[in-house]
Amino acid sequence: MQDRHALVTGAGSGIGAAVALALAQQGCRLTLAGRSHGKLQQQAEALRTQVPDLAVVLAPMDITDPLAVQGAVQLAQSQLGPVNILVNNAGQARSQPFVRTDAALWQQMLDVNLSGTFHVTQAVLPGMQDAAASGTPGRIVNIASTAGLMGYAYVSAYVAAKHGVVGLTRALALEMARKNITVNALCPGYTDTEIVQDAVRNIVAKTGQTEAQARQSLAARNPQQRLVQPLEVAHSVVWLCAPGSEAINGQAIAIDGGEQAG
Known part of the structure; x- marks a missing residue:
């Protein structure tokens, strides 16, 4: 994977930051994409302390804005x-709750989680195809969720969007199958990120549970009784992008301690 150009969205924290580090350690050149230039700058500085010769570009973008995405990718x-x-x-x-999910919330979840994936992939794919035709394989990894594989109450818009990401993954994988490009999705369960921290605060506010109780209620869905760690997802990204993974295509792989097995 030495000198391959990797672009990671949401790279300023959580899973994205862990993925960026893992790919940098494999020798990739990095583009860090996200909404906050400050977070991206902090992440780039942190990466350079661990990979001093890292080639890294910051690409602040709103993934719901196709023109902003195109401009950032071109840069x-x-x-x-x-x-x-x-x-x-x-x-x-x-x-x-579904009955209180208005059109604005529904559209926001689709725009960020599904349309954002579409916009960035469309911007990247022409160059990726040209490089793949010349011998450098292309890899697209969509970070979906177990919510893309099953239903969860009270997050219907998010579940619908993540199911859409899994469907997009499968369809595009078939189109790219003969073009030296694979497309896969990773579907983490509850992962120790800012999204889960927000969920914990929401549970505390609505139920009166302590923060520890709320975290445990989320971890309890995992048969291992714990939250998934961002680095565990990052290691799976590296595996899908490394040599030897060429036949893995169109898959939605759960990283959930066995939740889907039940």
Whole structure:
């Protein structure tokens, strides 16, 4: 994976930050994408302390804005060449009973979690295809969720969007199957990130549970009785992008301690 150009969305924290580090350690050149330039800058500085010779570009973007995405991707490619690895990690979750889910919340969840994946992939894919045709394989990894594989109450819009990401993954994988590009989705269960921290605060506010009790209630869905760690997801990204994974295509792989097994 040495010198392959990897673009990671939502790279300023959580799973995205862990993925960026794991890919940097494999020798990739990195584009860090996200909404906050400050977070991306902090992440780039942290990465350089661990990988001193890292080639890294910051690409602040709103993934719901296709013109902003196109501009950021063009900037990144002008500096680091075509994107060979795309990790669509940026996402957002908001909880609301279905009867109180208004059109604005519904659209927001679709825009961020599904349309954002679509916009970034469309911007990256032409250059990735050209590079793949010349011998450098392309890898697209969509960070979905177990919510893309099953239902969860009170997050119907998020569940619908993540099911859409899994469907998009499978359809695009078939289109790319003969073009030296694979497309897969990783579906983490509750993971120790800012999204889960927000969920914990919501549970505390609505139920009166302590923070520890709320975290445990989320961890209890995992048969291992714990939250997934961002690095565990990052290691799976590396596995899907490394040599030897060429036959893994169109898959939605759960990282959930066995939740889907039940």
